[in-house]
Amino acid sequence: MKFGQQLQQEIFPPWRLSYIQYDVLKSELKQRQLAHDWTDQDEQDFVELLESELDKVYDFVTAKLNEVEARISYCERTIQTFMNNPSWSSDQNWNVMDEALTEVLFDVNDLAKFTRLNYIGFQKILKKHDKWTGLNLTQGFVPQLRAKPLDKQRFDVAIVFISSLHDICRLQGKPRTGNAAAGGDQNAFERATAKYWIHPDNVTEVKSIIMLHLPVLIFNKDKRYEPSDSAISSVYFDNDDFDLYTGRLQRDEGAEAIRFRWYGPMASNSIFIERKTHHASWLDGASVKDRFRLNVEEVPRFISGELSADAYADQLRAKGTDEKTIEGNHFIAKGIQTSFNEKQLKPVLRAFYNRTAFQLPGDQRVRVSLDTDLTFIREDNLDGITRRGPREWRRPDVGIDYPFSYLEDRDILRFPYAVLETKLQTHLGQEPPEWLTKLVDSHLVHEVPRFSKYLHGACYFHRDRMPLLPWWLSEMAIDIHKPRSTNFGLTRSKSFKPLIDGQYRRAMEQEERRMSIVADKANAENKNDNNGRIFDRNDDDMVMSPSPFDDPLMSSATLSPTSRQEPMPRSSSAGNTLIGSPVHTPSLAKPPVEPWLQAPPPPVSSSSSPAPSVFMADEEQGLKKKKKKNKKAKEDMELQELGEPVQIDKGSLRLDMQDEEKKSKGMRRLLGDKGPMYIEDPNNKGSMIPIKKVKIDPKVFFSNERTLLSWLQFCALLLTVALSLLNLGQGTSRIAGGVFIGVGAVVAIYALYRFEKRAWMINNRVIGRYDDLWGPAVLCALLVGALIVNFYLRFG
Template identity: 30%
Template sequence: MRFGRTLRESIYPPWKDKYIDYAKLKSLLREDVADDDNQPWTEEDETRFCEEIFNNQLEKVAQFQEQRFNALKERVDAAFDKLKELAPVESSEDDGAPQKGEISASRLRTLESELDEITNEVRELKKYSNINYTGFLKIIKKHDRKRGDRYKVRPMMQLSLSQRPFNSETGYSPLLNKLSIMYFAIRQQLEDGGEQLPPLDLESQGETHNGERYTAHKFWVHPDNLLEVKTVILRHLPALVYSEQSAKELDGSDSPSITSLYFDNKQFELYGEKVNRKSEATSLRLRWYGQLATRPEIFVEQKTVDDKGGSQDLKFTIKDKYVKSFVNGEYNPEKAVQKMKRQSFAPEKIEQFQETVNNIQKYVKEKGLSPVLRANYVRTAFQKPADDRIRIAIDTDVAFIREDTLDPSRPCRDPNEWHRLDIDESEMTYPFKKMNQSEVNRFPYALLEIKLKEDSQRKHPTWVEDLMSSHLVHPTPRFSKFVHGIAALFEDYVNNLPFWLSDLESDIRKDPQKTFEEEEQRRAQRHEDVMAVGSLIGAGAKSGSYKPTQSSPVSKSYLAERMSKDSIAQALNRRTSTPANGEEAGESSSQQRSEQERSYGTLSSVIPGFSLSKYSRAKRASQQPLPEGVVAPTEWIKNMGELKVEPKVWLANERTFLKWQHICILQGGLAVGLYTAAGENTLASVIGLLFVLIAVFAGIWGYAMLRIRRTMIVERSGKDFDNMIGPMIISGSLMLVLILNFFFAYREAFGKFKDDQSSLGELLSEDLK
């Protein structure tokens, strides 16, 4: 179908004059006129075309979209004010306010009808933006193809579209959040309270796996922020290998490479359903890990998205030799059924398998589906073992490859095969440089998907909320690999393009402080809206209180600091400010306490930051300050296993104790000998007693260190085993006693010498007389 016909069928009658004039632009471009020498394309023709598309058509569409959006905001605010007037008060002091149980159901239904009208207009406005966005890209592509030898205006158009983001969904978020709150409050009253659940997040996408309901959040991650994002996740979740098969095929240090082969027909019907968000939109793919040459297990997966945004998955496994017959609609699962019976599968499981195979194969035949697109990527998964409440996947090295046979003269895939032999037989990997580069599209960012199991309160962990609202990720709520690959490689075959294409033309890196402030403002506004109609919602939705944080909980990346040099001083102040949440504050304080305890009884407790041990010197040489938001673990991995201490460790501790006892015995023997030989000499007796005290201290110190070091060994402590206080006390005491002994002995000897000199002088004087 040509785009002009699609545009005519998509026009919303009240706005029919506000759409792009595609026919006029084609006329200016002379699309239907063959080039000849009599009518060359001149500068005046190019100026006329650019003037019309940029200054008239683009401005007309952008201004109308902005006007309608502002009008919708005013209508939503007016409806919100009406809902606040209907909110009952808890006390009866204000007789004029409505009380609980006195709210008119008719007024609520009238307000709900008004919200339905607003929601329908929001939907029409989004369709309006999408079809016009596609129209501008289509006509510009025609221009560059027909007049591109001298003039190329596609880069200028992409820049203009990014500066007028009328096709972006970011601006709709506050509007949708307020609509969600109002719908929830009204239905709580009309359904007699219902379940006490908070409002739904209309930007997220629901999925169902094994009967469990998950909410999926999707983001792009710039390569400069990828390592930092992985670090944030690894602090809370371990890396996970998806299957034993992928673990056997790949090196243990690598994440599994995944290939998805998507199906569609020549009209790209499945693509149209997904990009237009039709109810019951379905996608079908084959998926396998590693290289197809290793005969991996192939999964056939059918995913259907309902009108409420939820999804249901059907899948089964198949061998590669049966895939061709499956694509042709000739696959008979009888062998697989017999194998399941031999393995004693439950009859219900076997029946469900047969039904799934027949339904999917029937769907393929009815729609005329065949493989059209290959997506190849490397996946890193994060999940706690036996805990599926939080599931995170990061896809890197994402590449999309054409797998179609739309052009019979130059098919990308052999029509007699179900996959491309040139890729799979040669085991070609990313970046796929040994193939026609017009058939491959490399996605510039990593893809982050966070799946959270829904509970009764729909509360998300704090660290997940911080990551999703940080500057490290760029939200793309309904991103789809299938949709993006088709839009990138089959632009000439489709008439609708996804909204996120304009984001590829801009830098998704953000200033950390600005992003943090915007998120705080958004949370505060949402909290204010909930509290404004809190009595209508009930206690369940009001239980969570909003507390503004003082600094961004996610640290700045190196690139982010380069992008915001003016805020470096503020970042340094934030690094020393109060932690963002209680958990981090607790970890920080515990880390400080552990540092204080680590320096017990060492010279570092007397002279801070100084220790003579090899451990401390090595630590000082290698220690680096941790990034903001990263804290030391409370328990090291080396301490988690069974305690195994070699005998030489115990013997070394005992040898140290025996050496202290040897010192004690030597000092004690010296002290007893000196005290015994002192006799009437008071000085010798005092010195002997002092040596006795030193000997006693040496014995007590040696035994105390024996017990302390034994406890440290058992606890696998990282503290210093050396302790200089004891040796310094004993050495200082010995030096002091020896100095005192020398001083008193010298004074006594000097006194005797003076007395002898005076006696000798008296004798000489008597002899002379």
């Protein structure tokens, strides 16, 4: 597909005028070429036009980003007010803020797509210019693109703050147990990993989807989050024969990968010495990653052997470190130093990326990381070019300033995709959450089993030395940008309202909660029927439908009623959660809600299937039956008022006239009254679900007036005939005229009565028949009767 067509298809309509005018630039380029040879004046005019478009796009992105930051700041201040004033901390207020943050998240996603699409547009038009004119404007336009960059992801900070505030709304200001830094110094990790590539167009959307289920993990919550906090740099070591590369590629028993890693800027003092081992012999064949920490000035001494493993253990012992940690770190340090001495390891490759990690603090069972701006940089001197000194273990001329424009092309490889990595502690029985399974099966990701950053970078720079190459190199030649085949992900309705997996967020959340309650009820009934038998995970009778907003480590089928009623114990302060706490669902901390109090499923639309009957719930009877849950019911009714409106097409909802006669007057209620209106759940006999009131279209009133005028026109015609018979006729004609006058008067009064009644029903939103069932039939009977009287008197 040509880029011009792609641009038109992917344009976000409300921002249409702010996109790059690609077709205009292309037309300008083509028309000048056809009119005459390209001149210096043409080049100057085209550059000015290009700069004008860049200014327009950049200013729009900057303004929108400032607007997003202002909205986030407003939400943060409002949430802080809720936390400081418990009287304002109601379910309704928390949900309003949660909805507001979701709206901001969608705008960030749209803005990221807008920026990406415009950046590609400028690259395309520059390339087309160079091809048609023979000039090199692509290189000459670099200063303008650096001054007003569109290629950098500038939305990570906003997503992190939204994640933090989103989590506080879920917890309703309550603190959560768990330390974000827990596991930061852990020296051994045993996890099952899977890796995926993500097209740059989908990066922000994938981040947003994960954020709705897992919080962005921030290790240091004492400082404000900065873009440099996500930077990770790793220097990989190997020898001249690339033995570690070959062992990892062939997955030999005990194959190692050794790297030195630091987080954040180059000034970071902590360097993590890491070793990945495939089928480690000391763990009964399990693959493991282990590591320990050194200060940056100690690294050269450790590589040379001046700082031995024993000396390092003595340092830890002097600091008061526990003996178990000392033994573990000593074992790792000794093994790595042995590999350095036996295999003559040297720095070979640096991998840089910005990582966004998603995880519950202190809980390693489920962890998802997303690496963007992945870049490979040469660290070796194998080609005769000196890139670092003999005592240096990393290049001093390279920082974390992506895209590293100052490096020569021979020293750098910018990976075109982001890398998604899922890590599950399957040895502890952890299964992948349902939402994660849906994500990795969607069009947004492309699975690449056993992808390795080191193997990819090393084979690129040293392909002539490699006897074997990774299998996924052939995948680089295909387009991993897949078309959207389902409603999964973040979309917008025709009215540009946010949709999650094709549904309004509130409707989806309430429906998932309703299904989880049904699952709990089914499990309880099954246990009673089987004398307390506990169902296995694979039992066919077990119903599981975890909410996409529930804790990702638990499903509704595994939660007891007690765990739903009582919040999990928490230790950290609420104030500390403003910048980086995890996501938790308020539904887990609430008692189960009766099915008849649940919110509606997705919007109702007309179909060929019979429409469910609608009736009004008797509030007094319902409250008498649910006295103990009166307070909870009231809160849920308030929540439902925040739901999206149900679009009711003609014929979608009807009033069952037979049931209406059987119902008491107390069961009938006007739509204008306070409280919800209920509809029978077709999937659950005997239970009801509420629906949202629909806004009245002004055309409904005009239709009512047109109906009245039609009846009055008929009356006027009838009265005209009657008056003619009275004034011009004699005897029998006058009697017939009098009968017609009576019929016309009755019809006019009846038409006025029906008009007023319909207007009252519309204003009060009464569910019922708006057509006239008996009026036309009675009118026909009166007219026929009048004609019979007239013929009888005339010819009888």
